[in-house]
Amino acid sequence: MSIDSSAYTRPDIFADEIERLFAGRMYLCSVHELPEVDSYLAIHLGGASITVRHTTEGLRAFDNVCLHRCALIDPEGCGKRPFRCRYHAWSYAADGALHAAPLVEVDDLARRALQTYPLTVVGEHVFIGLSGQAPAVDKMAYAMSEAGIPLTNPEPFHRGELLQQCNWKLLVENNIESYHLSFVHAQSFIPAGFVSKSDYAWEHDAYTCWSHCEPTEATSKTARLQRLSRQSRHEFGHIFVFPNLFLTATNQMVGFRSYVLPLTPDRTLFKWELFELPALLALPTPVREQIRAESIRFTEASLQEDKPMVEACQLGLSSRHAFIQLRAPDARIQRFHDYYAEQMRHAEK
Amino acid sequence: MNADDFIEKFAFAIEVEAATLALDTRFKDLPNWDSLNTLAVIAMADADYGASLTGSDIQNSQTVGELMQVVQGRMG
Ligand code: FES
Numbered sequence: 001m002s003i004d005s006s007a008y009t010r011p012d013i014f015a016d017e018i019e020r021l022f023a024g025r026m027y028l029c030s031v032h033e034l035p036e037v038d039s040y041l042a043i044h045l046g047g048a049s050i051t052v053r054h055t056t057e058g059l060r061a062f063d064n065v066c067l068h069r070c071a072l073i074d075p076e077g078c079g080k081r082p083f084r085c086r087y088h089a090w091s092y093a094a095d096g097a098l099h100a101a102p103l104v105e106v107d108d109l110a111r112r113a114l115q116t117y118p119l120t121v122v123g124e125h126v127f128i129g130l131s132g133q134a135p136a137v138d139k140m141a142y143a144m145s146e147a148g149i150p151l152t153n154p155e156p157f158h159r160g161e162l163l164q165q166c167n168w169k170l171l172v173e174n175n176i177e178s179y180h181l182s183f184v185h186a187q188s189f190i191p192a193g194f195v196s197k198s199d200y201a202w203e204h205d206a207y208t209c210w211s212h213c214e215p216t217e218a219t220s221k222t223a224r225l226q227r228l229s230r231q232s233r234h235e236f237g238h239i240f241v242f243p244n245l246f247l248t249a250t251n252q253m254v255g256f257r258s259y260v261l262p263l264t265p266d267r268t269l270f271k272w273e274l275f276e277l278p279a280l281l282a283l284p285t286p287v288r289e290q291i292r293a294e295s296i297r298f299t300e301a302s303l304q305e306d307k308p309m310v311e312a313c314q315l316g317l318s319s320r321h322a323f324i325q326l327r328a329p330d331a332r333i334q335r336f337h338d339y340y341a342e343q344m345r346h347a348e349k
Numbered sequence: 350m351n352a353d354d355f356i357e358k359f360a361f362a363i364e365v366e367a368a369t370l371a372l373d374t375r376f377k378d379l380p381n382w383d384s385l386n387t388l389a390v391i392a393m394a395d396a397d398y399g400a401s402l403t404g405s406d407i408q409n410s411q412t413v414g415e416l417m418q419v420v421q422g423r424m425g
Pocket residue numbers: 066067068069070071085086087088089090
């Protein structure tokens with residue numbers, strides 16, 4: 001069974017997804033996005049406004065709604081500022097307790113602390129449990145080792161974000177299939193040697209799945225890559241951590257971490273970071289610089305190639321006769337749909 | 350810097366016979382020239398001449414001789 005086409009457009013289903021499915025585990029950011037005390041990242045999704053802060057006591061997540069008259073305390077996005085509302089300067093402590101309110105007696109207030117949410121940090125990856133329970137991420141380390149990506153990596157050398165006019169599930173689905181490569185990626189995957197017919201293998205665990213894509217022997221550049229670095233191989237490794245995190249390893253050189261944040265049923269923020277894998281870090285500086293530059297070009301090209309396709313699906317799915325037919329090349333999407341259905345059902349109880 | 354020596358190292362980096370190259374060879378017109386060759390040449394310039402090249406140095410040079418001059422200008 002696949003997800004019903006209306007699940008890509010209906011606001012009530014979207015609200016359910018945030019409340020039930022994203023509540024258990026949601027990737028929020030890497031620790032690199034919150035480098036110092038008072039760094040924050042604030043997002044608004046569905047009915048939740050959250051800010052994650054680097055406090056004097058470590059990373060903490062709070063409701064981002066001021067206890068006074070409900071202004072957002074931190075503006076949406078990332079930055080560095082004291083934990084203080086911009087409107088009337090009510091300020092908050094590292095545990096979310098109201099610290100001071102100008103001209104007001106704090107002790108008289110009925111509510112004096114922000115709601116907090118548990119975070120789980122795996123390596124450099126920060127997950128939030130909006131349900132109030134710490135998110136389970138115990139399967140992640142294994143998937144990462146399968147793809148050859150260390151749990152902790154250096155500061156990313158590039159970041160970006162793209163607002164996509166589509167449902168978050170379309171971005172997941174596009175990310176976990178290689179079927180479209182030959183038809184969409186003329187400026188990225190095709191010249192890099194990865195096409196629809198490349199050898200593609202994938203496996204899954206409870207809420208992770210990972211794949212390996214290798215060019216056919218005749219087109220593999222592994223031997224040439226290994227003249228640059230013995231650790232390199234011509235391959236594309238990919239991991240999906242349900243519901244919203246993707247990690248890839250290209251030729252064991254470049255790591256790419258991306259994630260989707262569902263804003264509305266048909267608007268999704270896609271964010272990414274590129275970082276160097278150990279094989280690349282070991283190479284001479286001018287070679288590293290060239291590979292980094294090439295990977296930025298590759299990433300931007302491939303994202304621009306995908307964008308019109310996922311947005312076209314969104315329009316198609318909102319038409320009256322929308323009907324999805326998953327076939328063999330969509331097997332990994334089928335797995336995603338099964339897991340999605342399980343989670344939505346499970347949450348119903 | 351010796352031109353024959355440079356041609357030999359350049360040829361070794363991109364895995365062709367040195368005899369097929371000369372200073373006026375337009376290297377990006379060679380069959381199978383690709384981004385991996387760019388990397389191999391950058392690695393060669395670094396390892397053999399201590400010279401840092403960028404992708405645009407290679408993009409902007411047409412012949413082996415032109416690139417040799419860039420490398421020469423970057424040495425120690
Ligand atoms: S709304 Fe935040 S201090 Fe008034």
